[in-house]
Amino acid sequence: MGKYVIAGNWKMNKTPAEATALIEAIKPLVKDAACDVVVGVPFIDIPAALEATKGSNIGVAAQNCYWEKSGAFTGEISADMLREMGVKYVILGHSERRTYFGDTDATVAKRVRGAIDAGLTAILCVGEYLEQREQGITAEICAMQTKIALEGVSEEELKQIIIAYEPVWAIGTGKTATAEQANEVCAQIRDVIAGLYNQAAADAVTIQYGGSMNAGNAAQLLAMSDVDGGLIGGASLKAEDFATIVAAAK
Numbered sequence: 001m002g003k004y005v006i007a008g009n010w011k012m013n014k015t016p017a018e019a020t021a022l023i024e025a026i027k028p029l030v031k032d033a034a035c036d037v038v039v040g041v042p043f044i045d046i047p048a049a050l051e052a053t054k055g056s057n058i059g060v061a062a063q064n065c066y067w068e069k070s071g072a073f074t075g076e077i078s079a080d081m082l083r084e085m086g087v088k089y090v091i092l093g094h095s096e097r098r099t100y101f102g103d104t105d106a107t108v109a110k111r112v113r114g115a116i117d118a119g120l121t122a123i124l125c126v127g128e129y130l131e132q133r134e135q136g137i138t139a140e141i142c143a144m145q146t147k148i149a150l151e152g153v154s155e156e157e158l159k160q161i162i163i164a165y166e167p168v169w170a171i172g173t174g175k176t177a178t179a180e181q182a183n184e185v186c187a188q189i190r191d192v193i194a195g196l197y198n199q200a201a202a203d204a205v206t207i208q209y210g211g212s213m214n215a216g217n218a219a220q221l222l223a224m225s226d227v228d229g230g231l232i233g234g235a236s237l238k239a240e241d242f243a244t245i246v247a248a249a250k
């Protein structure tokens with residue numbers, strides 16, 4: 001299906017010096033990767049991460065951005081600022097942003113627009129809470145989040161979108177979705193893309209799975225037909241575990 005992309009989401013971990021050390025450890029382990037490799041670092045670590053990844057096959061992602069280009073928005077970072085630094089990706093709509101920091105489908109859509117306009121690739125996170133899965137509305141929730149975030153995104157601009165299916169109940173819990181559960185929802189999201197655009201666009205879009213993916217379960221998840229990579233939290237903070245996941249993405 002889509003191009004394989006393995007991205008680490010470091011969340012609020014690692015100082016700049018620690019970021020440099022972790023990237024230096026990761027670099028030799030992933031240099032022959034058959035997939036795209038990305039590290040999603042805290043804003044403050046971006047200069048160190050760009051320096052450490054220079055000339056390597058590792059791209060740098062931010063973990064959020066604001067949608068306005070500039071202005072009186074204390075504490076915010078624009079997509080243009082990220083782009084000028086050399087950042088290529090930005091994680092948007094992560095469930096932790098939605099749950100703890102008030103992000104909504106509408107604000108995620110604005111961030112996606114800002115990221116696209118700045119020339120970044122957005123890693124758009126969607127996923128259901130446990131209660132929603134138990135109510136049997138996982139497909140509807142993921143479809144709604146995907147559709148709202150992609151409103152106004154053209155087929156050409158869709159090339160700047162990676163979708164990460166992250167069931168909230170699997171994040172940081174050690175409770176991974178089964179390979180079948182992950183694949184089922186990734187396939188449903190692909191169908192949503194086919195409906196919004198067309199089948200060729202849907203086949204080309206990268207759809208990652210995220211949620212307690214680790215060195216032990218990655219191969220099985222990544223072998224599924226509709227899982228085109230992973231967004232990795234905890235296991236991306238350990239160079240060897242992250243490299244094992246990268247190696248499983250062929």
Ligand code: 13P
Binds near residue numbers: 166174234235
């Ligand atoms: P964990 O891999 O720690 O469960 O986190 C997943 C995640 O939220 C990636 O964005």
